[in-house]
Amino acid sequence: MAKILTYPDKTLLQISGIVRDFNDPFIKETIEELKKTIEDNNLKGLCAIQIGVPKRIIVYKDKNNEFRTLINPGIFGKSSNIIDSLESDESLPNVKLNVKRYDKIKVMYQDIDKNDRFLEASGDEAIFLQRKIDMINGGYLFDRLNKKRQKEFFKSYGTYGDTCPSYFIKDKILKALRITLIIQAILLILSLFLNFAKFVVNYNHLIFGVEFVWVIFYAFYAKYETKKYKNCTSCQGANIIGTSGIYTAVIILLYLISFLLR
Amino acid sequence: MARLVILGAGVSGHTAATFAKHWLGDEHEVVVVSPNSKWNWIPSNIWVGVGEMAPEDVVFELAPVYKKAGIDFRQAKAVSIHPEGKQDSDKPFVTIEYTDPAKAGQTEEVEYDYLINATGPKLNFGATPGLGPDKNSLSVCTYKHAAEANNHLQTAIEKMKKGEKQKFLIGTGHGSCTCQGAAFEYVFNVEFKLRKAGVRDKAEIKWISNEQFVGDFGVAGAHIKWNGHIISSKIMAESLFAERGVDWITGAAVKEVQEGKVKYELLDGTEGEEDFDFAMLIPPFSGVGLKAYDKNGEDITSKVFKPNGFMVVDADYTPKPFEEWKASDWPKYYQNPDYPNMFAVGIAFAPPHPISKPAKSVNGTPITPAPPRTGMPSGIIGKAVAHSIVEMMQGKTDKPKHHASMAEMGAACIASTGKSALHGTAAALTVYPVVPDYDKFPGTGRDPEYTFGEIGLAGHWIKHILHYMFMWKAQLKPGWTLIPE
Known part of the structure; x- marks a missing residue:
């Protein structure tokens, strides 16, 4: 049997x-x-x-x-x-x-x-x-x-053991970054009208630096996770590069906006 | 100065002609013979068929592009090939008949040193009684057909807006059709369009196909990543049909299209009928009907072409059962074995056998998809053959050196399932190799490491970007050589 x-x-x-x-x-x-x-x-x-x-x-x-x-x-x-x-x-x-x-x-x-x-x-x-x-x-x-x-x-x-999980930790890293960027964008708009929100403009160098490091951390961790789960989608490498690029562009855009608002 | 003549200006012919001229420069001559004055990016015809693009968005005039490139363009159809020349000349030539309105009907003999047959298919509507835009069904195979299909679709939408129910039947119109992918795209674009128009509840949509299972696509199915593991495109396609409320019939050979009714035979020999208000059925393909003659004027068509009208090349055509099919059966150099200066690319070459597992109904009716040769393989083959010929013309070699077997190449396919910048979707699939290699990859014949599949909005954007990218490339605008096939 x-x-x-x-x-x-x-x-x-x-x-x-x-x-x-x-x-x-x-x-x-x-x-x-x-x-x-x-x-x-x-x-x-x-x-x-x-x-x-x-x-x-x-x-x-x-x-x-x-x-x-x-x-x-x-x-x-x-x-x-x-x-x-x-x-x-x-x-x-x-x-x-x-x-x-x-x-x-x-x-x-x-x-x-x-x-x-x-x-x-x-x-x-x-x-x-x-x-x-x-x-x-x-x-x-x-x-x-x-x-x-x-x-x-x-x-x-549960997920697929050592083959391919449905939920990656890298996605959670990205989600946290996304929420941060959304909050930053809302604060930037509010800073035009409300004083308390202006700190986002004053601290833009620091916020920008943290977010930029965040993207680099995401890229390296995502690469590590992809290697760990080799069976997962074959264009993962391209996805990571593309996603990192998009988020970097958003961060730069927010930085430029806050720079102009100073 | 040697002359390369290319018959046809579709994806493979145009790719071959433009790259050959680019590499040859003014040292040698490139002549293109095509009955059409316009180049058509066929994958976007689907969007013309649902009114999301105008016919002029998917075409451009060939003459100015070829003039700029230094290619001699003759708007004419090829009638016959004379690979041994004629009694008073050893120089091979083709006979052409002009379709250019200025010279319509005039014939000419065009001599060549090398010939590429890239004539594409004849849309063989005659294979099924009542099939085709001139009779009882519609097509999206050309931009004109697609525009006509859209007119009918708009009429049907108007009727539905007035409360009338409409039945849509979309798929293949014969047991040996190919291009299921195009019909698949069309059925879901129609469904999307009807939802957008707010009349989906008035429509019954049905898929009819000669595939043995939904998701076969004529390539024995594709393998995609789904929920983190690999599944057959069967599961993906069935889920999509269920999600969108599209019913399906597979393993069907359409036998006759009457006004508002299709008659078909299934694999188990049973027969059925489907009524319709709107039917878009892809026809089977055959060769364009070129003839071939030897030096004495004797007909050698059966030596140069297979009975289906496609040109014999360096494939292994020995009839053999599915169990014995091998990757090595497929051509590598697309060179005619009897006349080494003659090549066939794209749909014009005769494949050794289908890609999908063959099937016949119990009554003996073949119900097997013919092997598709989509844009990507056609472009790659056209470029490889052009490269080989250019090196032969330049005296660097006497044999073709650049191979492009469909059993060694992968292909990416993006099938639109609805066009909208924010709500559109497309299924992006890759297969490697296109023709399964059961010896190299036991089991499915495909390498799971090079398998990718996803459906979503990003796929739609890629499809739309590809439209502009390939229109740019085909018009030889700056950087065209950098854009891959």
């Missing part, structure tokens, strides 16, 4: 590859391993990535309780009815999430002899297949949530 991988194992966080060589004995071995793991754990079904094999294979028990193997499956048709489905998954233990699913789907797949096959699924079978086809394409249940609910999910269940 194979071990079922669970979130946030990074092996799960990849897209499964298309099965091209049907004569590869490893494919048959994987299917047998999946069947055994399903039986031993009394499950409806599994996809290969859940036991650490990044191949597009799903094995499950159909309505007649017989094993069905889907290789390279894809959904090409569906009903227009979208239903709310409360789902859990072996790879996300102790989690139940409400996601939107189609109530009927049409699936094209290949059997072990490489023949094209089609099936129409509805109800629980359709929901199960949508979840597993998502998984072979790299998608978890939480990828089907809206941004707000994803945020709640990550707060409750």
Whole structure:
């Protein structure tokens, strides 16, 4: 029996590859391993990535309780009815999430002899297949949530361990700088009318210096954090440079305004 | 003095012509033959199709630009290629027929030392009965088609403002279409436009496509970063369709377009119908129908071109199943194997096979996207071929040295999903390599390290900036050579 991988194992966080060589004995071995793991754990079904094999294979028990193997499956048709489905998954233990699913789907797949096959699924079978086809394409249940609910999910269940967090410390550094700049801009406007706000003009050298150092600190820390989480977005370097540039320009602009107001 | 003749002035032909002349200077001659007087930045046609740009914003006149560059421009269509010359001359030539109003209908033989076929595609509306702007559906493939589509869209918006419901059907009009990306952009720009006009509740929008799954885009899908991990573009596209309330049908070969009705066949052989008030369906592409003749005037078209009309180049065309496809099947130098002074770039070269996994319906109807060759690969290929030819013309080499295989290059694509400076969005995707290399990257065939994808307002700004940048580059304004393809 194979071990079922669970979130946030990074092996799960990849897209499964298309099965091209049907004569590869490893494919048959994987299917047998999946069947055994399903039986031993009394499950409806599994996809290969859940036991650490990044191949597009799903094995499950159909309505007649017989094993069905889907290789390279894809959904090409569906009903227009979208239903709310409360789902859990072996790879996300102790989690139940409400996601939107189609109530009927049409699936094209290949059997072990490489023949094209089609099936129409509805109800629980359709929901199960949508979840597993998502998984072979790299998608978890939480990828089907809206941004707000994803945020709640990550707060409750944590992020991806050593792979890629949803919330970076660098973002918090940037948020604090943003708030400071907004306050500074408001004070600059108020300084035209109110005496108490004029300190922002008098201390502009100091404020400018602190903010500038802040941007440099952000750039270095963000670079360190990006290196730490190598799996995160590949244009991170460009993002850091771009973001630092934009904030530097804003700081210089505010400095020039306060210089003119002196 | 040697002469390079380029047939076509689209992205790849124009790139090849302008760089070749830039590198060759006055030592050699560059001739461009194109039936169109204007250059069109095709990616922005989507915005013409929803009235967010005027047709004149996406085109410019070619003649003054070529005059400034020292390129001999002939507004004409190529009719035939004679790579061995004719009985009394060994000099290869092309026969052209002028479309320039001043010489309309006149034919001419244009001799060449090197030839680049960059004719692009013929929009093969005839492949599906009833398809096309002259019949029952619309298109955004040219700026004129896009302007016409916008007129129909505005009429539909007026009807909806009066309380009438309208059904929009957008996607591909045949089982072997390519350019799903353009249709994808259009469906979401239409949806955005309808929301902006305050009539979204009166519209039913449906996507119909020959992709096996939404998000295939004819390149076997792209991989994007989503919630911090890599997923298939299938998940991203499905989420977008659900968020925007756009229904979809995939694995569909449109068989006929009637007035207000489309008939299609699905992968499982079932047939269906969809009614519509507005249909924008991309046609399949074929070669432009160039003929080829040998020295004795014998027709050698089937030797020079594949049956789909695209030119044979240095690809491995041996028929083989999907399991045996290799990155090395794809051409590197785009040189014709029989006539080494003849090259084909952009959409004009014959690809060895599709990029997406091929599929047929149970009735045997092929329902597989043809491989797309978008602006970035077309520009890169055009420049690489021009570089090789320039070195051959200058006597530095007798073989092409600069390669640009689609199985070795990456491509970035920015798909607009709504145009607005503050509320617009676009999906920015990169794929590396464009053609999956299953030997180098087992599994998906793509390198996850060079994968990036994001959807948001910044993507829209980039798309808009690229519009101005490429219009600037194509008009050869200062610094044009520094702007990448």
